[in-house]
Amino acid sequence: MANRSVIEILINHNLKITPQRIAILEVILILENHPDADRITDYLRLSNPNISLSTIYKTLVTFTKKGIIKKVATAKESIRYDVIPERHHHLYCSESDRIEDFYDEDLNNIIDEYLNKKKIPNFTVEDIKLQITGKFTEAKAGKKQLKSKP
Amino acid sequence: MANRSVIEILINHNLKITPQRIAILEVILILENHPDADRITDYLRLSNPNISLSTIYKTLVTFTKKGIIKKVATAKESIRYDVIPERHHHLYCSESDRIEDFYDEDLNNIIDEYLNKKKIPNFTVEDIKLQITGKFTEAKAGKKQLKSKP
């Protein structure tokens, strides 16, 4: 996972290629454990001592707006960032016995983040599936999918 | 869940009873959605306009140290607090077909927190179960069950 073409990513998101952006994105890809701005800065400055803190913050904002990275939750520390994954799991409805795919990258990130940080003793995690039980509140018999409101 | 005796909680944790602590703890119990210090302050000042911000922060620190409340994760906002719950769900092992109870209040908090904040469209959540698939790395044939409980 570590080295897809960083430049390609930048190009695909219509961002100008600058040494700072390349360096920052590389570091985020290398530091897989959801680094915060501080960790990114430290690592970055090993190879790139003159980069500015505000450039790093601005770049993180830019990457976030472009959808390259995403803020993820953290209990005690500062806001962290991670490369956006492409994954999904399932949503289960008990009333109608219906199962729907449930895409929620934020939730994935939060759970991953958590389980990366706090390992389960004597257990190697291979996959994680969240089963959310509840009731659909939309029209259920028809084909039509109305946006029903809260 | 809203009004167990706040004073009793304070006494049980060897804290002196002050109007500020009572008010703060009541507000945390009322605001179930993991309020942050800011939200606590706003709500608090409706009834208690003169309470100091630093008192609120100090009190939150005190409550956290005493185990009355706990910091929970948040994606974009500041640190939030919640009353510590007593709940669990299940851990599933696919290799041995073994299922174990999996206690993890932090994880509960994180998922609750998330789903409280971002509702699922047209769906009312009733229960949430996390199924973690993987392999046990402990001795596998034995009867022994390690408790991964705090």
Place this chain on the structure above:
DNA sequence: ATTGCTGCAAACTCTTTGCAAGTTC
């Protein structure tokens, strides 16, 4: 050449701390 990026400094937000005055047991 144009548009966008970097970096400095300063501002802002959230949280923590020192200390004097006040409160609880």
Place this chain on the structure above:
DNA sequence: GAACTTGCAAAGAGTTTGCAGCAAT
């Protein structure tokens, strides 16, 4: 009365912004 708690003001950490100069297309 002793010990703890409150609240002010000020400091700290993390993040954001304005702007002038610079770099990428």
